[in-house]
Amino acid sequence: MDVAAPTVPLHCTFAESDWQRLAQHWHAVALSSEVGEAPFKATLLDEPLVLYRSGGELVVARDVCPHRGVPLSKGFADGEGVVCPYHGLRFGSGGRCNRVPASPTHTIPARMRLHTYAATERYGMIWVCLAKPSVASEEEIRIPPMPHWDDPGFQQINCPGFDIAGSAARQLEGFIDVAHFAWIHTGTFADPNNQEVPQYTVTERHGGFGADYYSTVSNYAADSGRSVPPGYLWLRHFEVHVPFTATLTIHFPNDGERLVIMNCASPVSKHRTRLLVPIARNFDLDVPVEDVHAFNHRVFAEDADMVESQQPEYLPLDPLLEIHIPADRSSIAYRRALREQGYSDFFLR
Numbered sequence: 001m002d003v004a005a006p007t008v009p010l011h012c013t014f015a016e017s018d019w020q021r022l023a024q025h026w027h028a029v030a031l032s033s034e035v036g037e038a039p040f041k042a043t044l045l046d047e048p049l050v051l052y053r054s055g056g057e058l059v060v061a062r063d064v065c066p067h068r069g070v071p072l073s074k075g076f077a078d079g080e081g082v083v084c085p086y087h088g089l090r091f092g093s094g095g096r097c098n099r100v101p102a103s104p105t106h107t108i109p110a111r112m113r114l115h116t117y118a119a120t121e122r123y124g125m126i127w128v129c130l131a132k133p134s135v136a137s138e139e140e141i142r143i144p145p146m147p148h149w150d151d152p153g154f155q156q157i158n159c160p161g162f163d164i165a166g167s168a169a170r171q172l173e174g175f176i177d178v179a180h181f182a183w184i185h186t187g188t189f190a191d192p193n194n195q196e197v198p199q200y201t202v203t204e205r206h207g208g209f210g211a212d213y214y215s216t217v218s219n220y221a222a223d224s225g226r227s228v229p230p231g232y233l234w235l236r237h238f239e240v241h242v243p244f245t246a247t248l249t250i251h252f253p254n255d256g257e258r259l260v261i262m263n264c265a266s267p268v269s270k271h272r273t274r275l276l277v278p279i280a281r282n283f284d285l286d287v288p289v290e291d292v293h294a295f296n297h298r299v300f301a302e303d304a305d306m307v308e309s310q311q312p313e314y315l316p317l318d319p320l321l322e323i324h325i326p327a328d329r330s331s332i333a334y335r336r337a338l339r340e341q342g343y344s345d346f347f348l349r
Helices: 016-023 168-176 289-307 326-340
Strands: 027-031 040-044 047-054 057-062 097-099 117-122 125-133 155-158 162-164 201-205 208-215 234-241 245-251 258-267 273-276 278-281
Touching: 016 125, 027 040, 027 047, 027 258, 027 273, 047 125, 057 117, 057 125, 155 289, 162 289, 168 234, 168 245, 168 258, 168 273, 168 289, 168 326, 201 326, 208 326, 234 326
Parallel strands: none
Antiparallel strands: 027 125, 040 047, 047 057, 117 125, 155 278, 162 273, 201 208, 208 234, 234 245, 245 258, 258 273, 258 278
């Protein structure tokens, strides 16, 4: 098992101290359905990864063959592991080499194995922690909770990954922002004439915070034709888990109807984000999943257009660097939580 402290990638775009902090957290990097026996390429915190399954085991490793440094993601699966395309070395369970075609009768060196990372599967996604080698105990697997995912009557949906040319912090802050609905999401669910943001409360917790936002902004699709009872206040309950994960639970007019959205902003690099979004809901179960994917893709695209154009590109943690309004309570709490966890101004530069 690898035991050395994680090393910063060669072409890392983050400050080293920030990278080391981010590496301690679990990040969703792929949908479980995307990863089979064939090598799957992903990138987390500038670290190129290869993901595959062998003998029923999920393997997440640095995307480098230890023989001559070729990315294993360029290789293929042969039923007993992933084969490097350069010299045919094969790697199976635990990232161990189990075949060297050029020297079939020789003992394979114990060091001939991949640099693996701890990984687990939750909510239809693969989560990785770069600071933990190979295997992590249940106590070490601190995946943010997703309300209702396993509750009876709730449908589980995983949206296809969405790439954003912007920072994970900006994307996450956009997800918890409640003042942009009437300006950005009028093509999907919001009313352009419903612009005022009522006061809402933010409750700080260890590792993040919660926020309850009551408003008359409907969450029905703009073209759904559904009406809302007069005076109905929609409750949007946010739970933010620093650094880049948050859940939103929306209470619908019909008693007990809930929609839960988990926003997993996976930091590919300082400059790019892979957005993964599992959804749980207990209504409209007859609506094709493809329609759900299409609607949410439109919402993601509306947000991405703003995130990709923001200046500065990265989130300013100094409260004096941008001007705030009362509707920014969640944003202010998020930035404060990042500062308190010791992150530097890498969000700015």
